Amino acid sequence: MAEKPIVVRKIWAHNASEEFSWIRVAITTLQCRWITIDTEFPGVIYRPTAEAIRSNDAVEERYNVVKKNVDELKLIQLGFTLSDSHGHLPDFATEFRYVWEVNFKGFDASSDPHAPESIELLRSQGVNIEKHMAEGVNYRPFAELMYQAGLINQGMNWVTFHGCYDFAYLLKVMSSGQRLPENVENFYSKLRQYFGRFYDVKHMAKFCEGLFGGLDKIAATLQVERVVGKSHCAGSDSLLTWQVFTALCHYCYSTDYLLAEVSDVLYGLQSVTPLEQKFIPAMYNPYLEHRLIQMPLYNYGSSLSLLESKEVTS
Template structure:
């Protein structure tokens, strides 16, 4: 029988522990019914940018997708974080005092020879990403993709959550489809996403229909009074957990019914040509009755690794 990893072990998934960690991920999906997965990626920035016209235009979806494609085709994924949850919002604990969040560290990117945006790599280094350790001990892309399939992560029964997720899904699609290049157009891209990932939600896209919510992940989290409780920004495991917390808050405040949530599914921010729903208003955002529902959300205190998050239930 597998023993849950020790909270004193070093954080994240590396080549030496990838098979064991993914065995636990399979348990979370098949036994604990964790069918919601929130992802975040870290990559070497962008080296191609959209034109000013594409930024201004609401109809230049194909041009914006081409920019994503050019970057992802040429660059390499550095890190993937993901948070698993069941339909009640519970993270897996495997009968321990910890909740588990995963961070995969990839081997493949070489800062001395691979194309990248220098400021992005500097930012990742400042946030604690050890690029050299990735090269020595990271997980290769092909074995990772195989582990994803074996664990049951790639199937139509999963629900995926991202924040501004076009690059997250683009990199993940590139890796799990064993392709070097993304589909040629945005329609084919979306078809591939539906084939591999089932349903997906982009929190950035969802937030734009809610009054008073704008900006990046940390800005929206602060507006909703959702605190980052583990790690740092621009670390994939930490960002995936914060994205899941913000998604949960949005479901409380703005998308309280399945029909409302369905209207914003399967669309990625920046790669949509039409607005699927009218603007919504978060009802009484600071009403104490609603606020206590956020206070009752689990709080996770940072343990000694990003894979292991100590769990404390907070009662009102």
Template sequence: MVSCATVTVREVWAHNLESEIQIIQNLVDTYYYVSMDTEFPGVVFKTQSSVRAWERRRQGSAVEQYRLLKLNVDALNIIQIGLTLSDPEGNLPDVGESGGRYIWQFNFSDFDLARDLHAPDSVLLLHGHGIDFNRTRELGIDSARFGELIMSSGLLCNEWVSWVTFHGAYDFGYFVKILKQSPLPDRLEDFLGNLTAFFGSSVYDVKHMMKFCERLCGGLDRLAKSLDVDRVVGQCHQAGSDSLLTWHVFQKMRDVYFHHGGGERFVGVLFGLEVY
């Protein structure tokens, strides 16, 4: 892993979107491991806690989890997407600028705090971690334009690219919504078909992989602490920083728990949407 001093989060807004997508396009052939995180205004539709135990078990199924995901993603708007690109050895791109290493944070204009549905506690948390909702609304990227440009970047519909997330169902849900500029499909199997079509067959969800690793549990920061992985740049609940931490945690899990192979059995399975 690279040191804290050498990593910079490239902040992407409406004014520099095209130039940053062009940089990414020039890097994909070499840096084709992509770790992704999103920030969005919480979860407003949830499973009722008062239902009977057998009903809770039924609602825990992949189909029910997808139903809730669709309700939330369709109703809410994206705030940030973070992308970390890496080569197979774990090196981040330097983009020819003084040897520094870079990750990306895309800031979107779609979310209007005064108008849009949101979970107040989640928005307060994001604000406390440095997200300026006035600035994203005024200077941020229109998600439709992002979708157009990212489709031609080489990251999508490319079987050479591998994607890594942590608890990634909502991350991919928002990404698919942006790419299609429409509500998510009604059926889970159609959503998974979209996932494969856009992101290929090499998709990993670290939260799912954790279930097969002894003594690992909890959220991203707790997992990183358990694996002795430091946050290299930024702070939690910012998409760029979290995408890099997700990548470093994935690397460490792979080295510690899957150094003899076997990680391929987790490909294409998202936590909470497990379909076997």
């Protein structure tokens, strides 16, 4: 039986309350405790030095660059994909499965700082900056809706790809626009306070031989296809990130022990991790690539259900 097609549900100011009521149903009734996020924002206006990019000892410097960018720039779009521990996306007994894309009001390309090439890229992918200004969701009501829907809950498990900016922007919005913590230790502390357990797919891919590059490249290596939307659209990218995450769980992190080893770390904001200190053979062999078959979407075994945090309450 063919899987139901996936639809990206677009959230604007006029339908935000209704959409988040459905999201609450997905979390509390359908037990969707896994949320994969992607953000779109106005690029970066500060960059780390070449030495900071290479050095394992420059975590604070890299975090400081993230902080300076996020403190000054504004979030444009947030995509998220919800799933239960069996990999099922919510369908609400309809003919479709759903992911979401929140379109924010706040960024003004005529006056707010941004990287022009990043805004041009977003426009080329269909992001309507002017519509965002007229019809987008304000940050404060969005934060309230996140709480009401049950998304900010220690029982949730969050997934992202190269997620330092994703979580930094989300933390900024959820904390009423406050500036980010002054150091990376306090940043991680805030993330754990708000979001519970989290996984960064790019960090996970480091330990799998033959997997490197951006989201699309890693997806292609794993023969994971984008099934809806375009790249650099937050809803579509969140879904592809979830697909890649589940593929990694299937091929590289098939036990709860291995998956736990890479939790709560964001790519680029880590020193040497316990997993890197051990001599572990690569968990993915490119010479076996011919054995990879197109697996059903979200087929990954039992490790996710074993690792779930405490129960989500309504």
